[in-house]
Amino acid sequence: MESELIAYLRERLPPHPSLRLGAGDDAAILSLGESSDAVVTVDMLMDGVDFRLDEVAPRRVGRKSLAVNLSDLAAMAAEPVAAVVALALPKQGGMALAKSLYEGILPLAAEFDVAIAGGDTNSWDGPLVISITAIGSVKAIKTANSTSTAWRRSGARPGDLLLATGEFGGSILGKHFDFTPRLREARILAERYEIHAAIDVSDGLAIDASRLAAESRCGVCLNLASIPIAPAAAELARQSPHDESPLDHALGDGEDFELLLAVDPETAARMLAEQPLSIPLTAIGEFLSEPGLWQRAEAGNITPLEPRGYLHHFE
Amino acid sequence: MESELIAYLRERLPPHPSLRLGAGDDAAILSLGESSDAVVTVDMLMDGVDFRLDEVAPRRVGRKSLAVNLSDLAAMAAEPVAAVVALALPKQGGMALAKSLYEGILPLAAEFDVAIAGGDTNSWDGPLVISITAIGSVKAIKTANSTSTAWRRSGARPGDLLLATGEFGGSILGKHFDFTPRLREARILAERYEIHAAIDVSDGLAIDASRLAAESRCGVCLNLASIPIAPAAAELARQSPHDESPLDHALGDGEDFELLLAVDPETAARMLAEQPLSIPLTAIGEFLSEPGLWQRAEAGNITPLEPRGYLHHFE
Numbered sequence: 154m155e156s157e158l159i160a161y162l163r164e165r166l167p168p169h170p171s172l173r174l175g176a177g178d179d180a181a182i183l184s185l186g187e188s189s190d191a192v193v194t195v196d197m198l199m200d201g202v203d204f205r206l207d208e209v210a211p212r213r214v215g216r217k218s219l220a221v222n223l224s225d226l227a228a229m230a231a232e233p234v235a236a237v238v239a240l241a242l243p244k245q246g247g248m249a250l251a252k253s254l255y256e257g258i259l260p261l262a263a264e265f266d267v268a269i270a271g272g273d274t275n276s277w278d279g280p281l282v283i284s285i286t287a288i289g290s291v292k293a294i295k296t297a298n299s300t301s302t303a304w305r306r307s308g309a310r311p312g313d314l315l316l317a318t319g320e321f322g323g324s325i326l327g328k329h330f331d332f333t334p335r336l337r338e339a340r341i342l343a344e345r346y347e348i349h350a351a352i353d354v355s356d357g358l359a360i361d362a363s364r365l366a367a368e369s370r371c372g373v374c375l376n377l378a379s380i381p382i383a384p385a386a387a388e389l390a391r392q393s394p395h396d397e398s399p400l401d402h403a404l405g406d407g408e409d410f411e412l413l414l415a416v417d418p419e420t421a422a423r424m425l426a427e428q429p430l431s432i433p434l435t436a437i438g439e440f441l442s443e444p445g446l447w448q449r450a451e452a453g454n455i456t457p458l459e460p461r462g463y464l465h466h467f468e
Numbered sequence: 469m470e471s472e473l474i475a476y477l478r479e480r481l482p483p484h485p486s487l488r489l490g491a492g493d494d495a496a497i498l499s500l501g502e503s504s505d506a507v508v509t510v511d512m513l514m515d516g517v518d519f520r521l522d523e524v525a526p527r528r529v530g531r532k533s534l535a536v537n538l539s540d541l542a543a544m545a546a547e548p549v550a551a552v553v554a555l556a557l558p559k560q561g562g563m564a565l566a567k568s569l570y571e572g573i574l575p576l577a578a579e580f581d582v583a584i585a586g587g588d589t590n591s592w593d594g595p596l597v598i599s600i601t602a603i604g605s606v607k608a609i610k611t612a613n614s615t616s617t618a619w620r621r622s623g624a625r626p627g628d629l630l631l632a633t634g635e636f637g638g639s640i641l642g643k644h645f646d647f648t649p650r651l652r653e654a655r656i657l658a659e660r661y662e663i664h665a666a667i668d669v670s671d672g673l674a675i676d677a678s679r680l681a682a683e684s685r686c687g688v689c690l691n692l693a694s695i696p697i698a699p700a701a702a703e704l705a706r707q708s709p710h711d712e713s714p715l716d717h718a719l720g721d722g723e724d725f726e727l728l729l730a731v732d733p734e735t736a737a738r739m740l741a742e743q744p745l746s747i748p749l750t751a752i753g754e755f756l757s758e759p760g761l762w763q764r765a766e767a768g769n770i771t772p773l774e775p776r777g778y779l780h781h782f783e
Binding site: 197 | 597
């Protein structure tokens with residue numbers, strides 16, 4: 154992180170109990186406490202791909218860059234500790250842009266008690282690139298197989314129910330920038346219930362549900378009628394020139410940043426009855442021993458469902 | 469990290485005792501052990517700025533992207549634990565490029581026992597951007613002011629000598645890609661001697677020495693005659709159309725990735741006599757109470773020295 158930006162940030166960063174040494178040295182030093190594991194995640198967003206700087210305020214881009222990482226930590230039931238920020242800034246107006254980005258990053262970091270522990274700031278002739286690495290902690294449990302309290306994608310079992318926080322679809326109308334990472338929800342759920350597996354929905358409800366199942370070496374069947382559809386999904390279906398229904402948008406739009414959870418049926422029943430969150434918890438499907446992604450239509454029969462969502466292509 | 473690359477990497481990544489959960493989930497889980505602190509650093513390299521893909525093998529770019537981070541960990545006397553890799557790949561040939569990059573990253577990671585703990589891989593119409601975050605550990609020491617064994621930039625004291633590993637200048641002829649991060653040297657020095665402060669030379673010997681002094685709220689005076697000049701610096705002076713001497717190159721070229729250390733005179737004398745490393749340790753200056761960067765010429769008089777090296781500019 155370069156000196157002007159360091160000075161700018163030092164004025165704005167509150168002290169953080171976990172940050173023993175922050176921006177300005179060769180690296181940051183984090184205290185994660187005893188019997189804790191560090192959880193690390195990185196996301197890179199690029200102008201023209203993940204956002205368009207000519208259409209969105211840089212503050213919202215900065216906020217989202219951190220928020221997507223915090224959503225990943227939420228999907229692990231990790232407590233966020235720190236983040237480091239790497240920037241490739243356009244030469245013209247780069248410093249002002251960097252500050253605007255941090256105007257979105259810092260309030261979100263403060264809200265969730267995340268130390269901005271350092272970074273690397275560069276300028277070039279290319280478009281803005283912002284890469285944030287977030288580090289969280291989870292309680293380490295000393296057992297023979299040395300596990301931890303982190304939720305993984307791989308723990309779902311056939312017969313588990315698939316639960317979801319919030320609602321889906323149409324995030325491009327605003328939520329894809331302004332969503333709240335489900336850290337508080339994850340904390341509440343991790344404290345009260347045994348969750349077998351979890352993922353956050355970034356690429357799309359259908360494709361991320363199928364990933365959760367695949368990592369758990371089982372399949373998953375979505376009850377299409379029970380999927381909570383966001384008003385934005387209906388709005389988008391009205392606007393859209395294509396023939397996509399609100400349900401199509403809910404299944405495939407992505408960037409909902411809600412949590413999908415695998416839970417045994419008894420626990421699921423308790424969670425659904427107690428509704429411990431300020432947002433709805435809904436059962437939207439079940440895990441099967443048969444691999445793949447399936448749908449249960451209203452008639453009750455099970456048929457294959459095409460995984461929908463954002464797929465990363467490489468040539 | 470996307471599925472094809474994850475599969476590619478899973479085949480090539482050895483198990484790592486600190487990596488409880490690696491690439492493929494929402495985040496990685498690292499065990500840092502008890503009474504340890506995590507050390508985190510990030511560096512972003514961009515095609516056309518830090519390297520030119522039409523001039524250098526991607527493997528060397530990948531290696532360097534990790535090596536610069538490991539050099540930062542060395543400058544903290546941290547043991548490397550893990551790294552995460554974020555990529556913006558050109559659409560055409562992106563996957564092949566990513567693999568070539570990892571052909572440089574993985575052997576270096578293996579050499580220094582670094583777990584590649586995850587990443588984020590993207591493609592776009594722009595040039596290659598690679599951002600690596602490295603995480604290391606240092607022993608946490610329980611004291612009233614809660615310190616750790618990490619070297620910082622801020623501990624130099626007036627009267628300390630400035631010691632350097634290796635030699636300086638002309639790195640652009642090859643060393644800037646193929647340098648060995650001074651992790652082994654840092655470990656040896658940290659175990660045997662009390663080091664007050666340290667920095668690695670990335671932007672230039674003169675400017676990085678002045679940063680070490682400034683962070684320690686003192687000044688530093690370089691003994692120009694004692695600076696170890698690399699053969700490449702002399703070679704570059706011969707090739708250069710400018711009137712720069714080998715010493716000028718040693719002072720300002722940067723990317724030497726050697727360590728600068730602040731040590732009290734008695735310890736320094738012992739280090740210089742014992743020469744515990746496989747590369748030379750040389751006293752090249754001393755810290756002063758008077759702030760700023762100074763030079764001692766052969767006649768012995770002290771005059772200001774212009775900080776030379778790579779300065780990051782923002783508009």
